[in-house]
Amino acid sequence: GENVEQHPSTLSVQEGDSAVIKCTYSDSASNYFPWYKQELGKRPQLIIDIRSNVGEKKDQRIAVTLNKTAKHFSLHITETQPEDSAVYFCAASIYPTGGFKTIFGAGTRLFVKA
Amino acid sequence: EAGVVQSPRYKIIEKKQPVAFWCNPISGHNTLYWYRQNLGQGPELLIRYENEEAVDDSQLPKDRFSAERLKGVDSTLKIQPAELGDSAVYLCASSLPGDGNTIYFGEGSWLTVV
Numbered sequence: 745g746e747n748v749e750q751h752p753s754t755l756s757v758q759e760g761d762s763a764v765i766k767c768t769y770s771d772s773a774s775n776y777f778p779w780y781k782q783e784l785g786k787r788p789q790l791i792i793d794i795r796s797n798v799g800e801k802k803d804q805r806i807a808v809t810l811n812k813t814a815k816h817f818s819l820h821i822t823e824t825q826p827e828d829s830a831v832y833f834c835a836a837s838i839y840p841t842g843g844f845k846t847i848f849g850a851g852t853r854l855f856v857k858a
Numbered sequence: 859e860a861g862v863v864q865s866p867r868y869k870i871i872e873k874k875q876p877v878a879f880w881c882n883p884i885s886g887h888n889t890l891y892w893y894r895q896n897l898g899q900g901p902e903l904l905i906r907y908e909n910e911e912a913v914d915d916s917q918l919p920k921d922r923f924s925a926e927r928l929k930g931v932d933s934t935l936k937i938q939p940a941e942l943g944d945s946a947v948y949l950c951a952s953s954l955p956g957d958g959n960t961i962y963f964g965e966g967s968w969l970t971v972v
Contacts, residue, residue, distance in 0.1 A: 753898070780963075787861070787949070787963040788901065833900045846961060848900030 746771040748836050750849030757824050758857050765852045767834035768816040776839035777810060777817045778846075783830045791832075792819070795839060824856045860884065862964035864950050870970045876938035879967040883931070883952030891961065892918075892925060892935050893949040901949055901963075907933065940971045 747770040757763050767777075775796035780788040794801045794808045794817065801808050805824075810817040821828055831853050837846040863882040871877050883890050888909050893901035904923065906914040909930040918925065922941070927933040937944055947966040954960065 748900075750900075778960075785965075787965045789963070790960065835900075846903075848902070850899050 746774055746836055746845070746847040748834060748847045748849040750834050750852055752852060753850065754853045754855070756855040756857065759824060759826060761824055763821045763824050763828070763854055763856075765819045765832055765834070765854075766816060767818070767836075767849050768814075769836040769847075770815065771836070771838075772815065773838055774836040776837045777808070778835050778837075779808060779819050780833040780835065780848075781830045782833065782851075788833060821854075824854075826856050826858050829854055829856045862950055862952055862962055864948075864964035864967050866967060867965065868968045868970075870972060871940055873942055873971050874939040876936065877940055877969060878934050878936045879948050879950070879969075881933045881935070881950030881964060883933075883950070884962055887952035887954055887962070888930070889953045890927060890933050891949075891951040891953075892933070893951060893963075895947040895949055895966070897946070901951075904935070904948075937969075940969075942971050945969055945971045 750767045778793035779791050781791045782788040792803050792806050792808050794810050796812050805822045807820045831851045833851045834849040835846050865880050890907040892904045894904055895901045903917055905918045905925050907927045910927050923937055925935045947968050949966045950964040951961045
């Protein structure tokens with residue numbers, strides 16, 4: 745089955761700097777890679793996703809890149825702000841029918857220092 | 859639109875006691891999931907329902923865990939008897955029919971077993 749590894753487990757950056765979180769997956773059939781943000785005591789919420797027919801996707805200060813050959817994908821946050829502090833989870837699944845088997849990474853706790 | 863609603867939010871029980879969690883998914887979401895999230899880890903699927911049918915319960919520890927979704931809407935997850943290792947956040951989630959890739963989480967039920 746699919747296995748998703750995520751690193752680093754903790755990341756501390758200064759406000760305004762960039763943050764990068766990396767994930768690798770094992771199942772070459774996976775083709776959908778969502779990222780979730782979970783603030784303390786809150787529900788995980790989808791913030792961005794990417795499908796394997798594209799290599800990069802951007803939404804304001806957030807971007808995701810995908811390297812299908814190497815089976816890794818990354819989340820990039822630019823101009824970080826204190827409100828970006830949260831736990832970020834990557835995940836992998838098979839679109840469109842395999843979302844039910846979404847496998848999550850262990851999470852990265854991001855601290856943005858003001 | 860109302861999100862996935864869970865209760866209770868927090869529960870502290872002694873080991874060997876029973877506990878139950880309730881979930882009301884987003885209206886129209888036929889697919890309902892129960893995940894367990896251990897501290898510092900990503901969500902792990904326990905059981906998935908399509909309407910009232912449990913279609914994937916392979917990760918549910920059936921000796922002490924049970925779940926039901928009698929009318930295909932609300933669901934309950936029960937643990938009896940609870941063990942210390944069951945301390946975790948129990949997340950309910952739902953998704954639209956045929957779109958299992960977009961998972962909407964509830965805020966979770968935090969269980970502490972002492």
